[in-house]
Amino acid sequence: MCDEKQLQTWAKDTLSRREFGAFSGAAALAACTPGEANGTDANTSEASGDVTESSVSFETEDGTMDAFFVHPSGGPSPAVIFWPDIASIREAKRNMARRLAGEGYAVLVVNPYYRDVAGEQFADFAAWIAADGFDAESGFALVAPWREKLDADAIGRDTAAIVEWLDGQDAVDTSRGVGAEGYCMGGPFTVWSTAAVPERVKAAASFHGGGLVRGDDPKSPHNMLDQAQAEYLIAVAQDDDAAAPDDKAAFAEAAEAAGRPAVVEVYEGDHGWTVPDSPAYAQAAAEKAFADKLELYARAL
Template sequence: MCDERQLAEMAKNSGSMSGDSMGAGAMNRRSFAAMGGAALLAGCASGNEGATAQEAAATATGTGAAVTRSEVSIPTPAGTADATFYHPAEGKHPAIIMWPDIASVRPASQQMAERLAGEGYAVLHPNPYYRSVKGQQFADFAGFMNDEGFSKVGPWREQNTPDAVMADTRAFVAWLDAQDAVDTARGIGANGHCMTGSWTFYAAAAVPARVKAAASMHGGGLVTDSPQSPHRIMQAGTSYLVAISQDDDAKQPEAKTALREAAAAVGAPIEVIVYPADHGWTVLDSPAYDRAEAEKAWAQMLALYAGL
């Protein structure tokens, strides 16, 4: 997972971190708008409504598929989680729980969730900090970095223990399985970036009968000494994709072997891939965003979810 020192290095390598120019790697606001971010921002203006009484807006994704978007509230043991639910306008589809990175829900993460829905999935995009705050907290990753994001989210992150994430997953799976747009005959996928990469492992451990695919994108803390280390709780019935950045691999080169050995021990299929890009490369508004390598990781993720 990225830390303040790593973010400082990302900013140094990317140049200016202003909202209009995040350096060569990041998808800046002008580019984001050109790819449909402006329309997504307009859609975010709608209020939070219940799943059974909402005005869902149909939008067009890059694939040309019509996607329905709705703001939902999901009861959990800790309270009520706010989330956005995206799914193709017609039919039933495999569900994906797609958590954002440390900067939480924002237009860039929402665009990624919407794109995945356009590929034929029912995508739940939860606020990872709902125990502390509701809704969007930062306009983009530049805002997170320029507005003391680490200090702000620190207390919120502490509440997301492995047990808390697993409890959330159970609630999310139950909610998803009650939705008309979800094909309950298919498995559920989990997707996480940065701090939430490890959450995909916890999701599979929480509901192994339903969560059948876990994709961690530059996830942190996958191999630790804790009894609850993600690599210690892998499930035989879940397929895993672990996409590692080159700088994270340099810091913990032994993690690759530990993950593969842990998967083999329980008979879980796994792909561990080190990409020639830095931490955060898959996230649209990250200063480390690398479009070419992000598209490769996206294709690998879709191949994983095709098996649901």
């Protein structure tokens, strides 16, 4: 359902490096609603308004995972696992998590690349595109060896460790289900999360997620829905749908066969439309996606 490389190609073909850097900063600021934190040092633990945030780390079967944790200051809340896109943890993602925490959720933005690197690797999407020169291949080349380790089994192990850590936090209401949301490459991780810990992960929201339908592969996300007990929001980018128009029906049919509630919808935005520092960011469509996600969590968590 997606190809992240088109974001790099789009930026290379249409914007200069300076223009894209300016665009990314302006979009990230625009995504912050009044009163939201905007630039809190992620290496500190501090309260800002009605939320508290900190950098955290914990052990998994594969090493030490680092993450950004933000939650309401007033009491325990349902938890959400936040799987970022290919550029991983950065301020745009922290701001997205802060906004969700302001709606009453304890949000953990995880570093999916922790097996190889810790902490923020790219300040914004422009930095990923320009990782080794403003070049449509460089960002992919850099993350490829990290990314290839992120299969269904690895994400399953990670999810088990994440849920165990979340359930040990005073800020998490363990009587409520856990949500999982993912962007681009993080989209399939949400489905794998629901299959890995079905008794806890009760909602998954994939935004312009890639690789949700992988043919007859038994580890394809759409073929693992019968292992879950969750409800799904599959938000598809319009250009991704044009490239693979049969995928949305295949996922919806698999969900129906598994008896899992799923909304599979094509949004009026291109790949990356929900992410403030993406060149494809489309605010109106992003706001609709955010509202739809809140409706899912209200029902399922």
